[in-house]
Amino acid sequence: MATYIDTWRNKVWIGWFFMQLPIILFMDLLDYIWPASLYQPAGSPLHAAYQLKEWYIQKYNDPIVQWSAETASGHDSWMGLFMHLEAFFLLPTVLYGLYRLVVQRRGTSGCDELLLFTYALEVAFTTLVCIYDTSFLDETLYPPAIKREMQFQLYGPWFVLPVLGAIDMASRILGRIKAAEAALSSKKLQ
Template sequence: MVLCLGLTKLRVLDKWCEWNRQVREFLGTHAAPQHRWADTGEEARHLSLSISSSIYLSFVKMAVYNNTWRNNLWLGWFYIQLPISLLVDLLEFIYPTSMYQPEGSTLHFFWKAKQWYIETYKDPIVQWTAETASGHDSWMGLFLHFELLFLVPTTIYGLYRLGVQQKGTRGTDELLFFVYALEIAFTTLVCVHDTWYWDSNVYTESIKNTLRWQFYAPFVIVPLIGAFDMGSRLVARLNAAEEAAEDKKTQ
């Protein structure tokens, strides 16, 4: 689908260039020699250039915003990711204990759910804190800062861009979401890699596999697919821009 989109853009550019060339040839060969450069000929040439430029600008305007159906999948991802970040991953990192530990507090439900997960799977990554860090896992603090300062703002922007404005993605959006997806995939992959070094006396192979493939793997695979999607959009834009630049040089 992405490849077809890129090829379609290139075909439209090719047709525009061919049409522009044919109009110029027609005006140049059908005008009488003595009047070829007369005022009427010049006006016709300017008119043809104006029309062709308008068509080209219309195409460029349409190509600026990418309104593919895959934007809905991205929007769904953003809706899922935001509460996970704010109410699970960053719960103890950004909120005071009074907001989640006491019974009946605002975020107590999410704290209880997280505690159940920790008690069930003993996931050391989810229960990491700066106070309990053992040294080798200090990278978790860096990842939490990344999530707070980059992932959360980007997720909110994605919801606004695709859910509120509903204009599709521009080239800058696609570059941002490309980096965003790679960051999620990479940081989660580090967590997957870390599971192979957990103490087997504490974490059984069954628990490790459950964490790897049921909880961690989706946050590697899905973002990688998203990165491929945004990367393909960027490649299509670059190819179209290069083709347009080459056509401009030959005119």
Template sequence: MNKRDTFYFLYFIIHIPITILMDSSIIVPQKYLYPTQQYLVDLHLLANKDFLLQNPPLWLKYFGAFEVFFQLPFFFIATYMLYKGSRSVLTMMSLYGFNAFFTTGMCLAYVLVEAGNHGLSTRHMLALFGLYTPYFVIPLVMMVDCSARAMGLIRTAEAVAVNKKTI
């Protein structure tokens, strides 16, 4: 596995418990959260003043459901395929990267626009913005990188096909 794929592999591995313990709380009613999960959510809310997670808007609940039911299974698939060295995962990683950077971008925009309405100082708003930023940047880089690599594989396959026709 090259360094980029090792990074993506670790990103997906780390993101599995984050999705299960934190992000799923967007769609799971509070009374059904495990005590450890509730503790972590409460700790996060207290430490980061994350008004998005405290009172998720409808659009965020939709994104949360997509993350739990589609992205979470993909994390397991992607880690397995990366571990095996499969290049066929690149297209799916490009799609994941687009979805994750887009949805996190929506969260970042919402934080910028709504932080003051939720009583956050500029310092707290920037801290919350900083917390979400890696989940914007990493998937964006992943989307661009994996798309470029997939296109390279397609160009190579097309060149091989053309060479076979001319032989």
């Protein structure tokens, strides 16, 4: 049984997914899933995404965004795992969420809510790791003002919003559990 078909919370989830999809496809996973011929040469189909990523790197010199298996030093080997999670869990979940909430317009089932709860916790946790990691960046290369901007303005929303999403899905799941317990109690009384 699907519930929460047309709520403002579902609209927030839809907005989040529509914002997340191009970031996953054309920023985070640009050089992970697309061949370089599609983004590096001027005039290539994804060159604008490549230029945007290069602008971000020039502005912040963010080592997390610059990570690659070839340049990985021992301390940031966790990024490879995060890239795999993004490609094989986050991206499919975002696509499924859009399909379920936008195309089917059926709202969320209990299984969907458990999936989105897990998704939100994973996004929040991996972002929290990135926020924590930026606090250890060399202060000669990353002045405190840049580190704070990276932590609170760039990564911060990617932590806070998924935490709120996890709370939303947890409350939906809890509502289902309470309804099931109430139905079971009333059945026992009969």
